[in-house]
Amino acid sequence: MDRVLGSGIAEKRRFLNPLGADKPLKSPLPRETLDRARTYRLQRIRQQLAQHDCSAILLYNPVNIRYALDTPNMQLWTMHETVRYALIFLDGPAIIFEFKGCEHLCRDLPEVDEIRNSRSWHYMSHGYRLDERVEQWADEIADLVKTHGGGNARVAMDRIEPPALWALERRGVNYVEGQELTERARSIKSADEMELMRWAIRVAEAAMARMHENSLPGRTEQEIWAELHYENIRSGGEWFETRLLSCGPRTNPWYQEASDYVCNEGEMISFDIDMIGPYGYCTDLSRSWTCGHTPMTDTQRRLYATAREQIEHNLSVLKAGMSFREFTDKSWRIPEKHQPYRYTLALHGVGMADEWPLVPFHTDPEAAYEGVFEENMVVCVESLIAEHGTESIKLETQVLLTEKGAERLDAFPWEET
Known part of the structure; x- marks a missing residue:
């Protein structure tokens, strides 16, 4: 397609879907392009972990999860509910904690090493049991850091609610502000x-x-x-x-x-x-x-x-x-x-x-x-x-x-x- 800039109606019509109003545009890109991009993006995250002396990063922002692992499940809902997250280690696995019933969505993703059910603790689902759910969640995250962190308890976090952060700190996990890491990686x-x-x-x-x-x-x-x-x-x-x-x-x-x-x-x-x-x-x-x-x-x-x-x-x-x-x-x-x-x-x-x-x-x-x-x-x-x-x-x-x-x-x- 000619990409010369124009200004009239005819020039704009040239950008319409050439397949017609009843058909979607189909990407011409080979699968290998996406596979290489996935590998590059996860490497960028791990490079930032090394630069900031962190053993892992805990991701809740669905855009960051998509960037690192290419898992796009229910992004708008998970923007405001603590139901889905990922834990990526510098020298260990990349783990996705998927909403129950959605585990199959991640099985064919090459950058995902392990799939676990997420432990959500939002009020909509758990109400008066919220504190109990947070403690269960923190036990699992802290145990993984102990297993895969190589003795380094510094964990970057892109978005964390206060009860969850306090529970991790009680277990010896050290918070590192993670937005800088993800923004720099993505840039x-x-x-x-x-x-x-x-x-x-x-x-x-x-x-x-x-x-x-x-x-x-x-x-x-x-x-x-x-x-x-x-x-x-x-x-x-x-x-x-x-x-x-x-x-x-x-x-x-x-x-x-x-x-x-x-x-x-x-x-x-x-x-x-x-x-x-x-x-x-x-x-x-x-x-x-x-x-x-x-x-x-x-x-x-x-x-x-x-x-x-x-x-x-x-x-x-x-x-x-x-x-x-x-x-x-x-x-x-x-x-x-x-x-x-x-x-x-x-x-x-x-x-x-x-x-x-x-x-x-x-x-x-x-x-x-x-x-x-x-x-x-x-x-x-x-x-x-x-x-x-x-x-x-x-x-x-x-x-x-x-x-x-x-x-x-x-x-x-x-x-x-």
């Missing part, structure tokens, strides 16, 4: 990961083209947003982190999620997809266009051109080897009239979800922290432009960082201004 992508991510982006672009076709007067924000879900789910994608699509006066202030608001011809439709697609990889893109694809008004055109200027400038200075602070110093200066309506950050990392690093705008120096962009990081470059009483233009592109600069991974066309 550098292998060539195989990039193949998986590029396919997820291809599905996302087909979904956005479907949204574009259906961005017509009389449709609600929810109806337009549903087109994105449809193409993603039927093509092997998984879920969405947000529902950020709004139209006309609801675009400003930003962060209003899709509603039953009926879009009118000529109003600006702005969205941010935050899509967890095929293979569990995130595509995080933003676009704005007019309902009915009418020509922009003078105000819409001016704001859109300003957002493009911000994106293009920041792409031009971004490269591997640059410090976060250097990027902030060289980044596009937001005019004062747009500052009250700016986005919350200049760019952020992305992998199996939005991730580290997060770099603020020059207007927020107190939020900056130290760090360096590394080769093979993937980041999303952001822009949100509005003024008092206007609609908001939301643009975002996803790029791979190299020593030569930022390589755009998405090619879905911008609008004509």
